[in-house]
Amino acid sequence: MAASDDVNPSREILKVGDISYKRSVSEAIMSRFAATNNFIGTYQTDIKEFKLNGSYSVATGITFFDGVASFFYNSEIVGVNFYNGQSGTSGTTSFDLRYIDGAGVDQGSIMSTQAQINSTSSNNAIGFENYVTTTSVTPTGVILPVLTKTQFLEGESVYLVLTSSMVSAVNCGLTIFYRPIN
Numbered sequence: 678m679a680a681s682d683d684v685n686p687s688r689e690i691l692k693v694g695d696i697s698y699k700r701s702v703s704e705a706i707m708s709r710f711a712a713t714n715n716f717i718g719t720y721q722t723d724i725k726e727f728k729l730n731g732s733y734s735v736a737t738g739i740t741f742f743d744g745v746a747s748f749f750y751n752s753e754i755v756g757v758n759f760y761n762g763q764s765g766t767s768g769t770t771s772f773d774l775r776y777i778d779g780a781g782v783d784q785g786s787i788m789s790t791q792a793q794i795n796s797t798s799s800n801n802a803i804g805f806e807n808y809v810t811t812t813s814v815t816p817t818g819v820i821l822p823v824l825t826k827t828q829f830l831e832g833e834s835v836y837l838v839l840t841s842s843m844v845s846a847v848n849c850g851l852t853i854f855y856r857p858i859n
Contacts, residue, residue, distance in 0.1 A: 687712035727837035728850040734842040747834040754827045756854035760803045761794045765843025769795040779832040790823035
């Protein structure tokens with residue numbers, strides 16, 4: 678292993694014997710501290726859920742329909758999850774995420790491809806993408822979003838816009854997973 682290699686992230690539980698009085702500080706305990714620190718730095722996230730409950734087609738095009746996610750620290754989006762409870766009879770439900778800079782100016786979409794679920798999907802369809810582990814879930818009728826911007830400065834915000842909706846579809850939403858960065 679090179680000195681520049683990352684310590685593999687791992688959730689480590691320390692015991693009293695690991696840190697007891699007059700116990701020497703060893704490479705093993707420092708490796709466990711580093712693994713725990715990297716686990717937290719890699720996997721701890723916050724979320725913002727945008728929920729459109731009931732027959733949601735009335736929300737199409739409305740700004741701030743279910744609030745905004747304002748970044749309290751410099752942050753990065755590390756995952757997206759979206760779903761539809763009851764598939765519609767026709768059409769496509771499309772979600773867009775737009776961002777507002779620290780001056781309050783809408784800077785447009787952060788997606789080159791919007792998150793989509795169409796009427797060929799089953800009820801309870803879920804799309805999921807974890808950008809850290811590169812895990813994705815794309816059942817029939819689901820198109821994952823392609824994000825063109827994932828890093829945001831403290832004070833910037835994102836909000837959801839429902840750009841289109843399936844006819845007679847019920848209960849949908851989109852969740853972003855994000856974490857602070859330097």
